[in-house]
Amino acid sequence: MPDVLSWDYETRSPINLITHGAYVYATDPGTGIYNLGWAFNDEPPQVWHPGEPFPQRMVDHINNGGIIQAWNAAFERLITWYVLCPDYGVPEPAMEQFRCTAARARAHGLPSSLENCTRALGTGIYKNPEGTRLIKEYCAQNVPWEGIPPADQALMDLYAAGDVDAERSVTQFLRELTDDEWYEYHLNEHLNDFGIPIDTAMAAAALEYAEDVRVDVDAKVLTLTDGKVASTRKRNERDAWVLPQLTENQIKLITNKAKGKISFDEAHRTALLVHPELPPKIAAYLDLVAEAGGATIGKYKAMALRQIEGRVNGILQWNGAGQTGRFSSLGLQFHNLRRDSFDYPEPIIDDLMSGYELDDVTTTLARLVRSTVYRPDGLTWFDWSSIEGRVAPWLSDSPAGEAKLQLYIDGVDPYKVNAASYFDVHYDDVTKDQRQAGKLQELALQFLGGVGALHVMGQASGVHLEDAEAELLRDAWRKLNPWAKSFGAQLDNAAIKAIGTPGEWFHAGRVAYAFDGGDWLWCRLPSGRLLAYFQPRREFVETPWGDEHLAVTVLWGSGKPKVGEDWPRRGMHAGLWLENVTQAAAADILREAVIRIDDAGLDIVLTVHDEVVVEGHCVEQLGAIMLQMPAWAVGLPLDGEGDSGTRYGK
Numbered sequence: 001m002p003d004v005l006s007w008d009y010e011t012r013s014p015i016n017l018i019t020h021g022a023y024v025y026a027t028d029p030g031t032g033i034y035n036l037g038w039a040f041n042d043e044p045p046q047v048w049h050p051g052e053p054f055p056q057r058m059v060d061h062i063n064n065g066g067i068i069q070a071w072n073a074a075f076e077r078l079i080t081w082y083v084l085c086p087d088y089g090v091p092e093p094a095m096e097q098f099r100c101t102a103a104r105a106r107a108h109g110l111p112s113s114l115e116n117c118t119r120a121l122g123t124g125i126y127k128n129p130e131g132t133r134l135i136k137e138y139c140a141q142n143v144p145w146e147g148i149p150p151a152d153q154a155l156m157d158l159y160a161a162g163d164v165d166a167e168r169s170v171t172q173f174l175r176e177l178t179d180d181e182w183y184e185y186h187l188n189e190h191l192n193d194f195g196i197p198i199d200t201a202m203a204a205a206a207l208e209y210a211e212d213v214r215v216d217v218d219a220k221v222l223t224l225t226d227g228k229v230a231s232t233r234k235r236n237e238r239d240a241w242v243l244p245q246l247t248e249n250q251i252k253l254i255t256n257k258a259k260g261k262i263s264f265d266e267a268h269r270t271a272l273l274v275h276p277e278l279p280p281k282i283a284a285y286l287d288l289v290a291e292a293g294g295a296t297i298g299k300y301k302a303m304a305l306r307q308i309e310g311r312v313n314g315i316l317q318w319n320g321a322g323q324t325g326r327f328s329s330l331g332l333q334f335h336n337l338r339r340d341s342f343d344y345p346e347p348i349i350d351d352l353m354s355g356y357e358l359d360d361v362t363t364t365l366a367r368l369v370r371s372t373v374y375r376p377d378g379l380t381w382f383d384w385s386s387i388e389g390r391v392a393p394w395l396s397d398s399p400a401g402e403a404k405l406q407l408y409i410d411g412v413d414p415y416k417v418n419a420a421s422y423f424d425v426h427y428d429d430v431t432k433d434q435r436q437a438g439k440l441q442e443l444a445l446q447f448l449g450g451v452g453a454l455h456v457m458g459q460a461s462g463v464h465l466e467d468a469e470a471e472l473l474r475d476a477w478r479k480l481n482p483w484a485k486s487f488g489a490q491l492d493n494a495a496i497k498a499i500g501t502p503g504e505w506f507h508a509g510r511v512a513y514a515f516d517g518g519d520w521l522w523c524r525l526p527s528g529r530l531l532a533y534f535q536p537r538r539e540f541v542e543t544p545w546g547d548e549h550l551a552v553t554v555l556w557g558s559g560k561p562k563v564g565e566d567w568p569r570r571g572m573h574a575g576l577w578l579e580n581v582t583q584a585a586a587a588d589i590l591r592e593a594v595i596r597i598d599d600a601g602l603d604i605v606l607t608v609h610d611e612v613v614v615e616g617h618c619v620e621q622l623g624a625i626m627l628q629m630p631a632w633a634v635g636l637p638l639d640g641e642g643d644s645g646t647r648y649g650k
Contacts (some may be wrong), residue, residue, distance in 0.1 A: 004099075005061050006045075006069045007038040008163040009079050010134075010156055012142045021306040021331045023195075023313040026078035033083055034138075034145055037160030042168070045161035049145070054090050062093045071114045071167045073100035074189060074314065096186050101167050103185050104174045106322035108520075108532040109557040114166055120555060120567045121534075123169035128162045130155050173519060175530070184591050187598060188318035188327075195311030196332075196605050197615075199374035199647075203303040205352050206365055206372075210297045216362045217291050224284055232289050238264075245279050246272075264289055277455065280464065296366040302332040303372060316607065322557055324584040325529065325591075327607050334608050341370040341650045373606065373648035375615055381649070382622045382642030383611040387589070389414060392446055392582040393483050394636045395526070396490075397509040400483035408637045415439040422476040436463065441477040447582070448488050448575030450474055488574030495521065495552045495577060499538050511581050521554065523581065526632045527588040531580060533572075541571040586610060589633065593626050600625055606648075617644045 013031035015024055025031060032050070038058065039045040048055060062068075070076035077098045085092045102112050111117045115127045134156055138148050148156065177185070218231045229237045239262060243251060253271040256263040269286045272278060306312045312332055320328025329335045342348060345368060351358060358364045373379065390408055393401035407414050416430045418438030425434070444457035451470040458465045465473070478485055490508035497506045502517030505524070512524045521536035533554040541551045552572045559568040590610060597604055597612060602622065606613040614622055619642045627638050643649060 002066065003040050003061060004067045004069050005038060005040055005058060006164050006168055007036055007076060008070060008160050008167070009036050009076060010034040010139065010160050011079060011083070012139050012144070014142045016140070019302075019305050021302075021312075021314055022075045022078050023308060024306055026075070026082045027308065030142065031079075031083055032144075033079065033087075034148075035157055035160050036084075037157075037162075037164045039161075039164050039168070045164040047157045047160055050088060054088060059091060062091050062097070065094070065097060067099055068093055068097050069099045069101055069167070069171075071101045071163070072112075073098040073102070074192065077189075095189060096182075098186075098189075099182065100185065101171055101174075103319055104177055105170060106317075106319040107177060107181065107325065108174055109323040109534065109554075110170075111557055112322070114163065114170070116560065117170050118166050119561075120557065121170060121173050122567075123166070123173070125162075125165050125169040127166050128155070128159045131159045131163075134159060173534075175520075175532075181529070184595070185318045187595065188316055190598075191594075191604050191607075192314045192316055194603065194605065195308070195313040196315065196334075196373055197375040197379075198303050198307050198310060198312050199372050200304065200307050200310055202349060202353065202368075202372055202374070203300045203307075205355075206300040206368065207297065207304060208355075209352075209358070209361055209365060212358075212361045213291065213297055213365065216360070217288050220362075221285065221288055224281060224288070229285075242282060242285065245282055247277070250275055250278065273456075275452075275456075277452070291362050291366070296362065296369060299332060299369050300365070300372070306331060321583070321587075323531065324580055324587055325531070326583055326587040326609075327590070334606060337370050337608065338366050339650060341367050343649070345371040345647060345649075370650065371647040373613065374646060375605075376646055378615070378617040378644055378646060379605070379613055379648055380616060380618045380622050380642060380644040381611055381613045382619065382626050382640055384589075384626065384638060384640040386414070387586050387610045387638070388582050389442060389446065390637060391585045391589075392487075392578065393481075394633075395510045395581055395585060396483045396487035398483050398487065400481070401487070401509075404481060404483060405635070405637055408639065414442055418442060418477060418480060421480050422473060437473065441473050445474060445477045445481075446484060447579040448484060484578070485574070488578045491577035491581065492551070492572070492574045495523075495536075495572065496538055496550060499536050499552060521552070523584075525581065525585055525588060527585070527592075527630070528632070529584070529588055531584055535569075537569075589630060589638075592630050593628075596625050596628065597622065613648055619644050 011031060011033055013025055013028055015028045015031065017025045036048045037045050038048065040057070077095070081092060084090050102114070105117050106112055111120055118126045134152060138152070138156070145153070221229050221232055225241050228241045232238065250272060253275060254262055254264060254268040256268070269289060273283060273286055303312055315329050315332045315334060317328045317330045319325050348358070348364065348368065349371065352368070386408070390405065393404040407417060415435050415438035416427055418441045419430045419434040420427045422437065422441070423430070423434050430438070440454065440457055440463060444453040451467055451474060454465055454470040454473055487509055491511070494506040494508040495513045498504070498513040498515045498521060502515045505512040505514045510526045513521060514524070515521050515536060519535055521533040523531040523533070525531065534557070535555045537553050538550060539553055540548045541553065542548055553569045554572060556568045556570040559570065561567050590607060593612065594604060594607060597614065600621070602618065603615040604612060605615060612622065612626065623640065623642050626640060629636065629638065
């Protein structure tokens with residue numbers, strides 16, 4: 001086996017890493033290295049300091065193209081390229097020499113944080129708890145090494161060496177990624193290095209409206225609450241208005257379990273927003289809290305702070321949604337943009353840049369975010385149409401699934417088909433409002449959601465449904481789409497059987513499950529990629545309606561335990577299996593498309609869900625590449641549409 005070099009830096013800088021990002025941090029001339037913890041293979045870690053001779057063994061390893069393994073390797077790579085190599089004469093490793101252990105962990109559905117990942121796995125080797133203090137007192141304050149007391153210098157060295165050990169303890173649980181997966185990871189890093197072109201002047205102008213946004217949100221809160229809450233910052237008023245409208249279970253969703261206090265941070269708001277019986281006014285209030293907290297302004301601020309010569313680097317996270325392998329955003333969140341961007345934004349942008357008062361400033365700025373991606377020489381974007389709606393029935397590999405796919409092949413609108421069936425009207429006579437109901441069915445029920453899912457989706461679309469109507473919509477869609485419930489049950493059954501018979505593959509449609517008899521349940525996708533579920537068990541779990549049934553439970557990678565408790569587990573079910581494999585297969589289509597687009601010489605600047613943005617005006621070329629069928633996806637009908645302009649649009 002070739003040698004693997006693990007390493008971990010401790011650094012200092014006048015730049016705030018959290019707000020400015022790794023690229024601005026690493027390229028700032030004031031950024032320096034405290035130490036470098038390193039080790040080959042399973043050898044004990046060593047620590048190098050600037051001013052000491054750089055170990056020849058590491059130099060030889062770099063020159064020979066050896067693998068460098070690190071947690072969040074992008075940061076280690078950038079510090080290596082922009083600080084270590086130019087300042088200390090170390091040869092520059094190639095991009096492809098870096099392997100990211102955090103990326104491997106995400107590919108296994110595990111946490112992206114090294115501390116959380118070691119806790120979730122129970123490796124017994126954890127990050128030094130002194131690290132947080134050391135970072136706050138020295139790294140973040142840009143204190144020179146000579147200014148750190150000797151005792152804390154020793155702790156800093158132990159911290160670097162300990163991170164090497166902690167990272168290696170995680171790798172013992174992980175499969176090695178395939179060559180194809182590492183190729184995708186490195187391509188994603190090249191895209192991050194290339195960056196997104198930003199209209200920095202527009203972003204700066206938008207930031208000047210930050211106070212106007214807060215005033216606008218407060219006015220909306222006052223109106224929404226009938227004068228009872230004057231601002232999202234008035235906690236006592238907020239709690240007096242919000243809490244009496246919530247059930248006991250809903251209040252638990254916004255209670256910080258560790259502190260025992262009500263919390264309206266993003267994680268708790270999100271948990272409450274998806275509750276099926278949340279009052280519409282509370283949902284509207286939570287949306288306003290997000291705006292007041294800077295959801296929109298935060299994007300413009302990130303653009304201003306993270307840009308280098310008009311480009312923002314490093315926002316795409318490969319395998320960011322670890323359980324499925326979808327891309328996600330880092331720092332500058334582009335995966336939650338509003339879809340109602342302006343068709344003709346230039347007049348509004350002119351008003352923004354001129355300092356004129358904007359109508360409904362909060363909403364206007366939110367709708368303009370997409371347009372901040374700007375290149376005078378042109379941008380092109382292309383988006384697949386209803387890709388999850390096509391992938392899910394295709395994966396079922398069933399006659400009922402084929403019937404659903406035939407709608408797409410024939411150019412028939414599934415939303416109108418749903419509506420025609422539910423309202424008992426002819427397809428051609430479906431009204432706009434009726435089609436909206438059919439769309440609601442499709443989006444809410446595809447992953448076996450029920451009345452609650454319809455309520456949540458309806459609230460997001462401004463549609464109020466009574467329980468009785470929601471039940472009728474649910475039953476009508478399931479009757480029209482029998483493949484969904486049947487396929488979900490097959491997935492659940494295959495996973496349960498796999499755990500009972502280690503080493504054997506159990507098929508459901510076009511996917512299969514196998515248990516290795518130890519820590520991992522594997523799901524093999526049509527592409528051959530594996531989804532991973534840690535520590536699977538078969539046990540009886542209670543349903544929301546009070547019944548018990550046999551289910552697979554697994555460690556919940558994106559969860560987090562209460563203080564002193566074990567890492568949480570989650571019960572899998574038919575709808576969740578179906579959602580995972582559908583989103584994962586759709587992600588595989590995007591992964592292959594990105595490679596083909598890059599091979600064609602097009603410069604990719606961004607991927608957002610099922611959409612790709614490239615530089616230049618090339619709608620036909622980009623569309624032709626994205627509509628190519630992967631070799632493993634025969635029979636899957638793809639379609640989509642694109643456009644181009646100087647600003648990213650929709």
